Amino acid sequence: MSNPAVLAAGVARRFGRRWVLRGIDLAIQPGQVVALTGRNGSGKTTLLRLIASILRPTRGEIQVFGFHTIREGASVRPLVGMLAHNAGIYDDLTAAENLVFALRMAGHSARRAPISEVLDRVGLTSFEFERVRGFSAGMRRRLGLARLLLRPPRLLLLDEPYASFDQDGIELVNEFAARIRDEGGAVILSTHDIGRAAVVADRRAHIADGLLGEQAIPGVPAAGGQP
Numbered sequence: 444m445s446n447p448a449v450l451a452a453g454v455a456r457r458f459g460r461r462w463v464l465r466g467i468d469l470a471i472q473p474g475q476v477v478a479l480t481g482r483n484g485s486g487k488t489t490l491l492r493l494i495a496s497i498l499r500p501t502r503g504e505i506q507v508f509g510f511h512t513i514r515e516g517a518s519v520r521p522l523v524g525m526l527a528h529n530a531g532i533y534d535d536l537t538a539a540e541n542l543v544f545a546l547r548m549a550g551h552s553a554r555r556a557p558i559s560e561v562l563d564r565v566g567l568t569s570f571e572f573e574r575v576r577g578f579s580a581g582m583r584r585r586l587g588l589a590r591l592l593l594r595p596p597r598l599l600l601l602d603e604p605y606a607s608f609d610q611d612g613i614e615l616v617n618e619f620a621a622r623i624r625d626e627g628g629a630v631i632l633s634t635h636d637i638g639r640a641a642v643v644a645d646r647r648a649h650i651a652d653g654l655l656g657e658q659a660i661p662g663v664p665a666a667g668g669q670p
Contacts, residue, residue: 448629449471449505454469454490457501465654466653468655475629476620480650488602524598525600561593564589565588584607603633603635613639620632624645
């Protein structure tokens with residue numbers, strides 16, 4: 444059998460004296476989209492950052508497609524793509540230059556990269572050579588999504604992806620998540636808007652008091668078993 448896309452065991456994370464996560468157990472298989480919910484400050488973003496190997500757990504361990512996020516972080520990072528609140532966009536670069544820079548930082552040549560094609564897919568064709576400092580929040584999110592479209596990851600992490608998006612942008616996010624799922628990858632979609640996530644999510648994992656449990660998705664039959 445193939446390795447789980449994500450396997451977390453007893454994951455806890457403390458910031459100072461405050462425990463944000465107190466013992467997270469989570470298994471996500473390839474071909475699944477999981478909606479991650481919880482109140483503000485519940486630890487959703489922290490969990491995504493731990494899975495992406497940006498943070499280290501205080502306790503416990505996480506594997507991504509069989510690779511340990513701490514011991515084998517260099518193998519994990521090329522597999523993961525994350526759309527975060529701060530999408531790593533540089534104001535003094537144009538939209539196209541931001542994508543070229545992202546490719547080069549990842550060790551890839553930008554010579555034959557379909558820069559114009561992905562910008563067209565996210566609705567930024569007219570702004571390809573415009574500096575990002577004049578972009579709206581929604582346009583910045585679209586550019587962040589374009590960066591992921593250039594090199595689709597096996598594990599896609601979406602942190603409040605519907606924020607600042609109009610309906611076209613929301614549909615674009617869900618289409619991308621479905622594509623990753625259908626190609627054998629996996630998606631974790633952290634959101635307060637479970638209604639929009641229900642279009643694409645197979646499961647819902649809810650964080651409360653630093654622990655994780657399964658909850659039903661409105662209009663979707665509940666998944667059996669434990670997370």
